[in-house]
Amino acid sequence: xxxxxxxxxxxxxxxxxxxxxxxxxxxxxxxxxxxxxxxxxxxxxxxxxxxxxxxxxxxxxxxxxxxxxxxxxxxxxxxxxxxxxxxxxxxxxxxxxxxxxxxxxxxxxxxxxxxxxxxxxxxxxxxxxxx
Numbered sequence: 001x002x003x004x005x006x007x008x009x010x011x012x013x014x015x016x017x018x019x020x021x022x023x024x025x026x027x028x029x030x031x032x033x034x035x036x037x038x039x040x041x042x043x044x045x046x047x048x049x050x051x052x053x054x055x056x057x058x059x060x061x062x063x064x065x066x067x068x069x070x071x072x073x074x075x076x077x078x079x080x081x082x083x084x085x086x087x088x089x090x091x092x093x094x095x096x097x098x099x100x101x102x103x104x105x106x107x108x109x110x111x112x113x114x115x116x117x118x119x120x121x122x123x124x125x126x127x128x129x130x131x
Contacts, residue, residue, distance in 0.1 A: 003120070005128040008111065011119040012037045019107060022078040025049050027096055028068075030085035033129050034111045038083060047073040049082075049096055065095040079105040085127060087113030 012034070021044055026035030028048045039046045050069040080103045082096055087110040097106050108115035112125040 002126045003128055008119060008128060009037065012041065015117060015119065017042075017081070017107075017117065019079060019105065021081040021107075023047060023073075023075060023080045023103075025075070025080050025082050025096075025100070027051050027082065027084040027092060031083040033127075034085055034109070035083040038081065038109065042081070045073075047075075049099070051092055051096060065092045067099065071099065075100050076102040077104050079103070079107075081107055081109055081117075083109045084113075084115075085111050086125070087115050087118070090114065 021042060023045045024035050024039040024042060025047050026032045026049065028050045032048070035046065049071065050067070051065050052068055080100055082093065082100065084093060084096075087093055087108075093108050093110075093115065097108070100106050107117065109117040110119075111127065112118065112120045112122060114121060
């Protein structure tokens, strides 16, 4: 279902987090826009984790998520909010959590799908920022 940018932004403004975070980590590329919106609200450090599993049409590219660039930021002992746009199976988030296992805490956020925090969980969801 199509959502307007304003509808998504309103949910970002209203979502309540039970924890405080030291670091927002966006799974690139899909998590970049939602992570930027969340990070403006939380005001903490922001980093990218470059992973890939699916193409723009949500077709699997690899058998398992692939790390596209080395992790070049310090996350050990930090409380992290890990953000992606869409969570279908949780495979990418699970792999990312493994990579960040030295963090003190990793909670997940998705615009659409199942995560610790999510805005929607709808089978047909179109992101308003996709052109």
